[in-house]
Amino acid sequence: MFKNPKDNNIVSRLIFHLDLDYFYAQCEEIRSPELRNHPLVVCVYSGRNPDSGVVSTSNYKAREFGVKSGMPIKIAKSKLANEDAEFLPIDMSYYNHLSILAMEFVRKIADAYEYVGIDECYADFSRYSGSDFSRARKIADFIKSEIKVSTNLTCSIGVGPNKLVAKIASNFQKPDAITIINPQEVKAFIARCDIEDIPGIGPKNRIKLESSGIESVSHLAKFDLFRLKELFGYKIATYLQNAARGIDDTPIRPHVSKQIGRIVTLKNDVTNIENIFPILSSLSSLVYDTLMTRQLSFKTIIVRVVLHNLRQVTCSRNLKLSSTSIEELQNIARSLFLEAIHLHSLSFLDVRRIGITLSDLSSYTGQNKILQYFAEGSRNGNQESNKNNKL
DNA sequence: CCCTCGATCAC
DNA sequence: CCTCATATCGAGGG
Numbered sequence: 001m002f003k004n005p006k007d008n009n010i011v012s013r014l015i016f017h018l019d020l021d022y023f024y025a026q027c028e029e030i031r032s033p034e035l036r037n038h039p040l041v042v043c044v045y046s047g048r049n050p051d052s053g054v055v056s057t058s059n060y061k062a063r064e065f066g067v068k069s070g071m072p073i074k075i076a077k078s079k080l081a082n083e084d085a086e087f088l089p090i091d092m093s094y095y096n097h098l099s100i101l102a103m104e105f106v107r108k109i110a111d112a113y114e115y116v117g118i119d120e121c122y123a124d125f126s127r128y129s130g131s132d133f134s135r136a137r138k139i140a141d142f143i144k145s146e147i148k149v150s151t152n153l154t155c156s157i158g159v160g161p162n163k164l165v166a167k168i169a170s171n172f173q174k175p176d177a178i179t180i181i182n183p184q185e186v187k188a189f190i191a192r193c194d195i196e197d198i199p200g201i202g203p204k205n206r207i208k209l210e211s212s213g214i215e216s217v218s219h220l221a222k223f224d225l226f227r228l229k230e231l232f233g234y235k236i237a238t239y240l241q242n243a244a245r246g247i248d249d250t251p252i253r254p255h256v257s258k259q260i261g262r263i264v265t266l267k268n269d270v271t272n273i274e275n276i277f278p279i280l281s282s283l284s285s286l287v288y289d290t291l292m293t294r295q296l297s298f299k300t301i302i303v304r305v306v307l308h309n310l311r312q313v314t315c316s317r318n319l320k321l322s323s324t325s326i327e328e329l330q331n332i333a334r335s336l337f338l339e340a341i342h343l344h345s346l347s348f349l350d351v352r353r354i355g356i357t358l359s360d361l362s363s364y365t366g367q368n369k370i371l372q373y374f375a376e377g378s379r380n381g382n383q384e385s386n387k388n389n390k391l
Numbered sequence: 392c393c394c395t396c397g398a399t400c401a402c
Numbered sequence: 403c404c405t406c407a408t409a410t411c412g413a414g415g416g
Contacts, residue, residue: 235412
């Protein structure tokens with residue numbers, strides 16, 4: 001049992017972060033085991049020409065040749081030109097099915113479970129383990145073997161006293177690994193991490209930090225908070241400094257969707273406004289379907305337009321009242337699109353991609369609305385420790 | 392204080 | 403050559 005150094009009566013939490021390894025590509029390997037020893041690339045084809053689009057995920061064999069997520073398919077193909085590589089189109093419904101199967105077990109046994117993404121979750125095992133970090137490996141092994149049996153998937157698990165450390169730990173060794181950081185090890189572990197290992201620090205923020213001379217996690221941990229606030233604002237600065245010290249109080253809580261969106265890339269850039277309307281209609285239907293499945297209403301609609309030169313324009317509207325009307329959605333989407341192009345005086349517009357997002361979501365059954373109200377209330381009463389710090 | 396928009400992250 | 407979905411923050415306007 002690890003006691004909190006500040007208070008002997010409070011034991012540490014014991015948090016898991018589970019990450020399904022190279023997920024989409026691994027799903028394809030399970031479906032077609034003969035692909036296992038070949039470079040395998042799962043692609044998002046955009047349909048503009050036979051090779052347009054990007055790499056979603058690749059297996060480790062493909063990564064050896066420099067293939068990375070987000071890379072244009074064309075580049076990936078050139079890197080694998082002399083290999084017996086496989087390029088497959090993304091198949092979300094299949095991956096979703098495997099994901100649900102895999103996560104089910106964790107969700108059932110954990111004290112609390114939090115969905116983060118199709119290949120990621122957090123789980124609180126504090127009670128389950130009695131906060132005994134020496135039991136963490138057994139539990140992690142147990143979960144890994146259960147997932148292996150039910151789906152044949154491998155995963156990586158990070159264990160720590162909070163979500164932040166668990167997440168960094170799950171990424172520390174991959175694939176098919178377990179990394180456990182007990183409370184006493186946190187400071188040393190976090191100090192030797194790269195600054196970009198901290199969730200929320202990507203290329204841009206790294207540069208921003210470097211411009212103030214901050215190049216290491218330990219430097220960030222002791223950097224003057226006021227100066228950090230000038231650089232990033234109150235919330236982010238506080239989050240970053242806490243993170244650099246391995247501190248994170250955010251609880252594991254059920255996922256609540258806050259946005260539902262779809263964006264499509266057009267086969268050809270559209271210059272004629274008329275031709276956009278049917279696309280907006282089908283996008284409206286798509287997001288509306290998801291909205292209904294989740295029994296939600298929307299209050300804000302966002303239309304985003306990506307132009308030929310990849311510049312993005314967005315336009316949004318916040319309604320007075322929540323709505324569940326698809327007609328309203330379609331009408332507003334149209335007028336927002338027109339607003340967007342007028343606002344930016346795009347006389348000759350070249351639309352490359354267009355999307356609709358609904359936000360400000362709430363449950364539309366009265367019962368749930370009341371429950372949600374109380375959930376919000378209890379959270380707000382306890383902001384300092386509860387508020388989600390994530391960027 | 393609310394609304395809107397862009398930036399950033401990361402999948 | 404350049405996908406898709408989501409979450410959060412901060413700036414700027416009103």
